[in-house]
Amino acid sequence: MIAAKTILAKLSDKWMFLALAAAVYLSVLIFNAGLVDVAILRFAQLCIKIMPAFVLVFILMFVCNIFLDSPKIMRFLGKESGAKGWWLSIVAGVLSSGPIYMWYPMLADLKEKGMKDRFIAAFLYSRAVKIPLLPVMIYYFGLPFAVVINLCVIIFSPINGWLVEKITKSR
Amino acid sequence: MLKKIEIKKSLAKTLRAFGQFLPVVSGVLLLLAMIDAAVPKSFYSQFFSGDKLIDSIVGAALGSVFAGSPVASYVLGGGFLAQGVSLIAVAAFILAWVTVGIVQLPAESMMLGKKFALARNTVSFLMSIIIAILTVLIL
Numbered sequence: 199m200i201a202a203k204t205i206l207a208k209l210s211d212k213w214m215f216l217a218l219a220a221a222v223y224l225s226v227l228i229f230n231a232g233l234v235d236v237a238i239l240r241f242a243q244l245c246i247k248i249m250p251a252f253v254l255v256f257i258l259m260f261v262c263n264i265f266l267d268s269p270k271i272m273r274f275l276g277k278e279s280g281a282k283g284w285w286l287s288i289v290a291g292v293l294s295s296g297p298i299y300m301w302y303p304m305l306a307d308l309k310e311k312g313m314k315d316r317f318i319a320a321f322l323y324s325r326a327v328k329i330p331l332l333p334v335m336i337y338y339f340g341l342p343f344a345v346v347i348n349l350c351v352i353i354f355s356p357i358n359g360w361l362v363e364k365i366t367k368s369r
Numbered sequence: 370m371l372k373k374i375e376i377k378k379s380l381a382k383t384l385r386a387f388g389q390f391l392p393v394v395s396g397v398l399l400l401l402a403m404i405d406a407a408v409p410k411s412f413y414s415q416f417f418s419g420d421k422l423i424d425s426i427v428g429a430a431l432g433s434v435f436a437g438s439p440v441a442s443y444v445l446g447g448g449f450l451a452q453g454v455s456l457i458a459v460a461a462f463i464l465a466w467v468t469v470g471i472v473q474l475p476a477e478s479m480m481l482g483k484k485f486a487l488a489r490n491t492v493s494f495l496m497s498i499i500i501a502i503l504t505v506l507i508l
Binding site: 199211212213215216218219220222223226231233236237238239241243244245247248256259260264275298299300301302305306307309315318319322323324325328332334335338339342343346350351354357358361362365366 | 392450456459
């Protein structure tokens with residue numbers, strides 16, 4: 199019991215989360231082994247699918263670590279950056295690709311160097327605009343819908359960022 | 370001119386950050402794969418009642434829980450429209466699909482802070498409903 203407690207204490211939250219996901223698979227395995235087979239196949243497909251985004255984020259993080267230090271981040275995405283910070287975060291969000299969770303480590307890194315919460319939230323919200331997928335959106339919902347909803351997302355991204363920072367700053 | 374030592378230092382820092390991130394992203398992917406395998410696509414449509422406001426909340430809630438490629442949300446949304454679900458509900462669904470993530474919430478909390486993750490997901494959830502209503506009103 200004590201040994202188990204010591205092991206649990208040593209495991210970080212990150213590894214605990216992975217252990218929890220593995221525990222879900224083990225539980226399902228008892229009742230439905232076929233479902234686990236399908237899930238593992240989907241997991242492999244997802245891994246292959248996110249690989250390009252994974253490489254892109256790694257390269258971007260590496261380049262940022264070389265060229266962007268805290269004073270530069272503070273100037274472009276810190277407290278005093280003003281409109282420039284909004285534009286940078288929204289344009290970067292619109293242009294970014296891959297799943298949302300791929301961007302967490304880079305954003306965590308930039309936050310540590312001084313990027314404000316409002317810009318992180320605006321970046322993550324403006325990712326709802328998917329330029330490469332616009333034809334698919336137009337095909338299913340029509341051009342007027344695609345134009346209006348994407349414009350609304352861009353307009354609401356700074357509002358989202360502002361609100362999130364208001365909440366995170368409040369006690 | 371960049372010094373070799375600076376490049377090495379940056380590479381080590383990036384690898385360290387990715388090393389910390391790997392168990393989190395693996396956990397997220399495992400859970401997403403299990404949900405994808407366990408829940409058939411036809412499962413979603415049964416939750417819509419026909420009331421536009423309630424359906425927009427249901428749409429945003431479904432979009433928040435399930436994740437995957439945005440294309441999947443467009444295909445599902447197109448299917449919902451064909452079944453008579455309102456455009457407001459479908460718009461809230463496709464917006465929440467990309468901006469809110471319940472499965473990714475633990476990962477976001479660990480990397481960007483619990484308060485930030487909760488605030489961002491809550492605001493984004495409400496905003497997906499507001500933007501959906503606004504979009505249909507403008508149209």
